[in-house]
Amino acid sequence: MLIEEDYITEEGDFVVNIGPQHPATHGVLHLKVWLDGETIKHIEPHIGYIHRSIEKMSESLSYRQFIYVTSRMDYLSAHINNQACALTVEKAMQIEVPQRAKVIRVLMAELNRLTSHMLWWGCTGLDLGAVSPFFFAFREREIINELMEDTCGARLTMNYMVPGGVMADLHPDFQRKVKEVIAQFKVNIHEYDQLLSDNVIFQERVKGVGYLSKEDAISFGCSGPTARGSGISCDIRKLYPYDGYENLKFDEIIEQGGDCWARYKVRIAEMHQSMSIIDQLIDNIPEGDFQAKTKAVLKLPKGEFYQRVETARGELGVFIVSEGGTTPYRIKYRSPNFSNLSALPTMAKGCKIGDLVAIMSTIDLVIPDVDR
Amino acid sequence: MSREELKQRLSEICPSVTFDETGEFLMAFFTPDVFLTQMKELRCATDLNFDYLFCMTAIDWKDNFTAVYHLSSTPFRHALVVKVKLTDKENPVLDSVAGIWKGANFLEREVYDLMGIRFNGHPDLRRLILEDDWIGHPLRKDYADENMIEL
Numbered sequence: 391m392l393i394e395e396d397y398i399t400e401e402g403d404f405v406v407n408i409g410p411q412h413p414a415t416h417g418v419l420h421l422k423v424w425l426d427g428e429t430i431k432h433i434e435p436h437i438g439y440i441h442r443s444i445e446k447m448s449e450s451l452s453y454r455q456f457i458y459v460t461s462r463m464d465y466l467s468a469h470i471n472n473q474a475c476a477l478t479v480e481k482a483m484q485i486e487v488p489q490r491a492k493v494i495r496v497l498m499a500e501l502n503r504l505t506s507h508m509l510w511w512g513c514t515g516l517d518l519g520a521v522s523p524f525f526f527a528f529r530e531r532e533i534i535n536e537l538m539e540d541t542c543g544a545r546l547t548m549n550y551m552v553p554g555g556v557m558a559d560l561h562p563d564f565q566r567k568v569k570e571v572i573a574q575f576k577v578n579i580h581e582y583d584q585l586l587s588d589n590v591i592f593q594e595r596v597k598g599v600g601y602l603s604k605e606d607a608i609s610f611g612c613s614g615p616t617a618r619g620s621g622i623s624c625d626i627r628k629l630y631p632y633d634g635y636e637n638l639k640f641d642e643i644i645e646q647g648g649d650c651w652a653r654y655k656v657r658i659a660e661m662h663q664s665m666s667i668i669d670q671l672i673d674n675i676p677e678g679d680f681q682a683k684t685k686a687v688l689k690l691p692k693g694e695f696y697q698r699v700e701t702a703r704g705e706l707g708v709f710i711v712s713e714g715g716t717t718p719y720r721i722k723y724r725s726p727n728f729s730n731l732s733a734l735p736t737m738a739k740g741c742k743i744g745d746l747v748a749i750m751s752t753i754d755l756v757i758p759d760v761d762r
Numbered sequence: 763m764s765r766e767e768l769k770q771r772l773s774e775i776c777p778s779v780t781f782d783e784t785g786e787f788l789m790a791f792f793t794p795d796v797f798l799t800q801m802k803e804l805r806c807a808t809d810l811n812f813d814y815l816f817c818m819t820a821i822d823w824k825d826n827f828t829a830v831y832h833l834s835s836t837p838f839r840h841a842l843v844v845k846v847k848l849t850d851k852e853n854p855v856l857d858s859v860a861g862i863w864k865g866a867n868f869l870e871r872e873v874y875d876l877m878g879i880r881f882n883g884h885p886d887l888r889r890l891i892l893e894d895d896w897i898g899h900p901l902r903k904d905y906a907d908e909n910m911i912e913l
Contacts, residue, residue: 441892445901609864610865611865611869696832707817
């Protein structure tokens with residue numbers, strides 16, 4: 391039963407505003423930081439600079455339209471956001487998705503997770519003073535983005551997954567290109583380790599910094615690599631499998647450290663797991679339809695539906711309250727970044743202000759997902 | 763804990779609880795007056811141990827506001843949806859659970875900001891997303907803004 395007392399500014403406190411326009415905040419996040427010398431005493435996150443009221447907007451959009459808005463929430467895992475919405479509608483209407491569509495979805499989601507983790511890795515390096523990782527990460531990311539463009543027609547906001555399956559069939563070159571890029575990345579990921587993971591200067595910056603205890607991580611509702619770095623088993627793909635994850639062999643990566651280094655290691659290991667999932671599926675895409683036959687106008691039955699998926703950052707939940715009409719009565723996105731950000735003041739308390747950048751980059755914040 | 767066991771255990775804690783089993787999760791309706799003590803019991807009872815508040819929101823119905831808490835337990839993996847109906851549409855007030863789950867601090871601020879439910883005992887109840895001088899609560903169904911365009 392802990393209530394953290396309101397923070398009262400003492401005489402001699404130095405208050406620094408970081409953001410909303412600051413390269414290390416990865417978006418328009420504004421942190422008000424109370425400092426004692428260089429040590430952080432308290433942090434107050436101010437969000438809302440990119441609030442687009444997606445939840446309110448969705449109330450006037452049909453069940454086919456609202457999915458497209460969600461690509462703009464966590465734009466680095468747009469596929470997985472779309473997947474969550476499609477799964478919710480399918481669950482409510484009991485639409486049976488063809489096997490081929492499920493496999494395509496998982497493939498796309500894992501490729502998306504890879505690109506997201508690559509960008510995170512590059513930015514972490516950049517934030518901590520190493521410029522080369524950014525270019526290394528974008529080398530592979532660019533190839534996967536081109537591959538997405540072939541099939542989905544877009545590079546970032548894909549809007550590829552629709553209720554009942556996926557929007558279009560795979561590009562004829564998809565399998566060949568995916569195999570090429572994965573084979574290449576399996577070689578290149580060792581460069582990632584050489585550049586950053588084994589770099590003593592980098593390790594010194596992240597080890598023992600930004601500690602989040604297991605109890606706090608649970609209490610704050612953290613999820614994804616942030617929580618798994620604190621030793622919590624919370625991979626939705628394992629706990630509540632969807633779209634055929636139950637048939638795949640992969641490990642849930644858990645580290646006990648709770649610091650930035652643990653979160654870093656979780657994400658690097660997850661890239662290996664994503665590649666293993668893609669390996670298992672790429673040669674086994676079943677033939678058949680890529681989309682189930684659905685009515686032109688979707689009507690959800692009266693009731694409440696909750697579906698969760700594992701995005702690159704954690705658990706994304708879609709909560710739809712339906713009155714039986716063609717638009718949702720109320721829709722709520724439980725976004726992983728929102729809960730992870732709320733744990734930031736606890737993580738950063740007592741750290742140096744320079745470490746704040748390391749903590750923020752290992753939580754992997756995407757601000758549009760916080761604000762929605 | 764299975765759904766039946768959970769129902770029985772909840773009836774022991776709170777005799778006035780009512781259930782709705784239409785959804786994926788078991789839904790329990792609590793009354794606002796004893797809400798806080800019951801939530802504490804859900805968190806602290808060793809056999810329930812609902813330690814993970816993974817989603818919290820509110821719904822604006824015609825005659826009430828309904829606060830919705832999605833709870834689960836990391837050791838036991840059972841889940842529960844707690845709902846509280848606030849019939850006072852003019853001035854909805856509910857006890858804060860920020861002292862039980864730390865994550866509720868931000869979640870309640872968001873609900874207060876967008877839905878206008880006040881949380882008693884919240885350590886820092888200010889608007890989270892919108893500006894401090896914003897008028898109204900946008901997620902309410904009767905919210906109107908002069909800049910809104912009727913499509």
